[in-house]
Amino acid sequence: MTTSGPELRRTLGVGDAVVIGLGSMIGAGIFAALGPAARAAGSGLLLGLAVAAVVAYCNATSSARLAALYPASGGTYVYGRERLGAFWGYLAGWSFIVGKTASCAAMALTVGAYVWPSHGHAVAVAAVVALTAVNYGGIQKSAWLTRVIVAVVLAVLASVVVGCLGSDASDAGRLGIGLSSGAGGVLQAAGLLFFAFAGYARIATLGEEVRDPARTIPRAIPLALGIALTVYAVVAVAVLSVLGSAGLGLAPAPLADAVRAAGLPGLVPVVRVGAVVASLGSLLSLILGVSRTTLAMARDRHLPGALAAVHPRFQVPHRAELAVGAVVAVLAATVDVRGAIGFSSFGVLAYYAIANASAWTLSPAPTSRVVPVLGLLGCVTLACALPGVSVVVGAAVLAVGAAAYGVRLWAASR
Template sequence: MTVAGLARRLGTGDAIVIGLGSMIGAGIFAAFGPAASVAGSGLLIGLAIAAVVAFCNATSSAQLAAQYPLSGGTYLYGRERLGDWAGFLAGWTFVIGKTASCAAMALTFATYAVPAGAAPWVAAAAVIALATVNCFGVTRTATATMVIVSVVLAVLVAVVVVGVAGGDPDASNLTGDLLGHGWYGIAQSAGLLFFAFAGYARIATLGEEVRDPRRAIPRAIVTALGITLVVYVAVGIAALAVLGVDDLASSRSPLADLATAGGGSGWATPVRVGAALAALGALLALIAGIGRTALAMARNGDLPRALSRIAPRHHVPLRAEVSLAAVVVVLVLTVDLRDAIGFSSFGVLLYYLIANAAAWTQGGHDRRYPRALQALGAVGCVVLVATLPVMSIAVGVGVVIVGVGYRMVVLRLARRDPAAEV
């Protein structure tokens, strides 16, 4: 049976935009406060560590995506390079963890956009609207993401300029407490800040829809990561210099505080708008990425095969994305997941650990980067996992156990009736 494929409609610029939309999400509007609380000004070292680990992981993803330009990302790479179980673990943790992240991003958007009582319903409406955009084709996704990213970047530039110009920055805030919280605190801050970079995987999961993938995907991943790093460094330095360690650590909305420190209370609203749009951009890219990974897993029977159907008109995994949207809508209406998705962090690091291991096995003309980068990336993933809260690790392990049990049942049923479909 011939497997229907997705249409290659994305250029390099489109892929870069989707990567930026995935990385420059709502996290940048909140992540620097918690990072400052555990590392002080050492968060700048943490940011550098996170960037190095992200770069190593990104080069592994780029190298693999060039060889395997199909949907699925590390799920596909793990299966091809390390075996079915490695691929399944990567795909399972990605789909389950990022589904929770979708709910969290939807709730984050609604929290910034409307009063608290209406937030769950507005979050559900946002999920339905963005899933609908995705269902009309990946070029619609790229266009919507470009609009959102443009506005968010404009807001971030304005926040930095206004904060630094009018907020009396103090360079001593950048170095006064650099090692005061120790290396464990710095490692914790790296773990907090790493996840703000992790969206470059979305480019790889869309590999089946990118034109000239061997050239375009590696270029898009590295370019999107580089732009994001420049933005994060500028924002981090400005926030730390203007607010200082103590005020930054205690702030619930550090970028709003940075803007108001330089330009007055009138800047609070533009920052809220920017944060809401950033959450929408991350949610849009998440839905697209999860849908493609679910498609790849369904093709191989690791998720119900009904999810592998591709809509013939718009060439999207319609059933996978509609199913995902339905699950996320139920979650946002019934559970507050903003403080309960630590296992998503666990899953992201496991996902990239498998990506680094898979890239290590590549050779010949498929090798684009030295193996030292894959080794460093793998070690970095393990170290950052160790800095996660114990409960996050425990929940992450629980999710893995559930997934392993599910696949064992599926394999047992398949052995009993080879003709049956999951």
């Protein structure tokens, strides 16, 4: 594998990479995704979380193996290109960019909804501009800010867990696991919860900026995923013990409603602040990851070559970051958060499906292919289980990307 153009500075260690992954996973998803997932799964919410975790583990394992072998910016765009061919790499990059750009808009809109609901779109745009400026200043500044955000969010979540489980309103009987909404509801909940798990992709897309990537990335990805899974499971149990699956499904702000039901109204403002900080952390890491995949695709001329420029002082893909920030700002000013989340989930699952297919080619040994096969089947299943509108729109956008690739090849051959 060769990389054209200036290379990025390798400054991140295992701890930095784990923090960036956590900043993406332990973000707005835990404050917002539990409610919709509970509505979809009913008493099967914890089963949905378990399914999402299994698929995420398969994806993380495949990504870690591939990232150690191909330590360049771009993640599955690079893996698909090297293992499956140029088209599949391109489709992975396209899925990631469009899906995660929608995620960026969703996170920005979440910030706006919590900070100033009546002017949510304006606040969202301001958040995008501010965090794009932070990323422009260099990867170490981004890693430092993400570390602060993760610490604050974990502290808030810890207060929610202690408050709920320690209250008289907590009842273990509300944790009953069943299939009140059927297997389809559990799978849809898993797809929605996967939206909150997918942050470990950011570690892989930063492969050109970590020290000793063959050692750092395989350690950082499972560590980040394991910590996030533990946090999500504990928070889900605590909230369910107070609200139950029915109450959780109706809660517009699940964690805030849970602490209020636990008799702790003083914690509600703290949870609101935590949600804002978490959303900012997710947005910071998302812009970081999307810009790096944009850089990789621009290097290969699938996107305008000008986006491959690396800043001579800060050594970041500054034009790609500015372009991504501009697109996200436009979306944050115009789109609805629900549509953004549904579309994002479809695009990210398509991205990881290609990652698992790429990992399948690494070894002919049957035991080495079990995880990639499970991951691939899981991604396809969860993508198809998402709400119908998300599936149709997501498939249409992937088709547009594939058509654009075909047109580019046709034009190059003439």
